[in-house]
Amino acid sequence: MSGPLGCSGGCVSGCAVRNRLHLPTTAREMLAEQDADRLTMDALAERAGLGKGTVFRRFGTRAGIFQALLDDDERAFQEQVLSGPPPLGPGAAPLDRLIAYGRARIGFLIGHREIARAALDGSQPIPAGPETSLSRIHIRMLLGRIDLGAADLDVLAVQLTAALDGPLLLHLSASDLTETAHQTEERLSQGWQDLVQRVCRP
Structure with missing residues (x-):
C-alpha cells in the first residue's frame, strides 16, 4: 500500500528522507502565501499530505x-x-x-x-x-x-x-x-x- 508520497512498506527509509525534504519546502511555500501565525502542525500536515505524527516526529513542536x-x-x-x-x-x-x-x-x-x-x-x-x-x-x-x-x-x-x-x-x-x-x-x-x-x- 502506498502512502501520500507514493511510499510502500519496503521503502521506509527512503520515505523518511523524502519527508525531511518535503516538509520544509512545504512550510516555506505556506509562509510565502500567509502569515507565520497560520502555519500550524495540522495545517502543514494537511498541505504536505502527511499524517500529523510524521510532522511531529520531524519537528517536535510548532x-x-x-x-x-x-x-x-x-x-x-x-x-x-x-x-x-x-x-x-x-x-x-x-x-x-x-x-x-x-x-x-x-x-x-x-x-x-x-x-x-x-x-x-x-x-x-x-x-x-x-x-x-x-x-x-x-x-x-x-x-x-x-x-x-x-x-x-x-x-x-x-x-x-x-x-x-x-x-x-x-x-x-x-x-x-x-x-x-x-x-x-x-x-x-x-x-x-x-x-x-x-x-x-x-
Missing part, C-alpha cells in the same frame, strides 16, 4: 518547524561567509569584510524576524541563530588582521558581536518602529559601518 527553517538558512548564510564572493566572503580587505559581515547579518536577522519570533518555544530568548559563536570567531579573526595596536581583541570581538545580537535587532525591527523593515535595516547597517570604522581607525 516552534520546531520555524527553528528548522532558521537553521537551514543560517547554514546557507555561513557558507556565504566562509566561501562566497567578497567582500562578505574571502578575498577582500579585513575591514571591508567586517563591514560587509555586519551588514549581511543585520539583513539576515531582520529578513528572518517573523520566522525567528515563531521559533520561540516559551523557554528560550528570541533566537539569534545557532551560529552566534561563529560570529564572534569570525569577527575576532578579522580584527586580528587589522592593525589595532594594543587593543584587547577578544573583548572587542565580544562587544562587536553584541552589536549584532539577534534579540536586540529583532526588537528594534518590531512593529513599534514607524519605519519599514528596509529603512530599519539600512539605518542599522549604516550604524554598524560607522561603529566599525571608528573602532578600527588607525
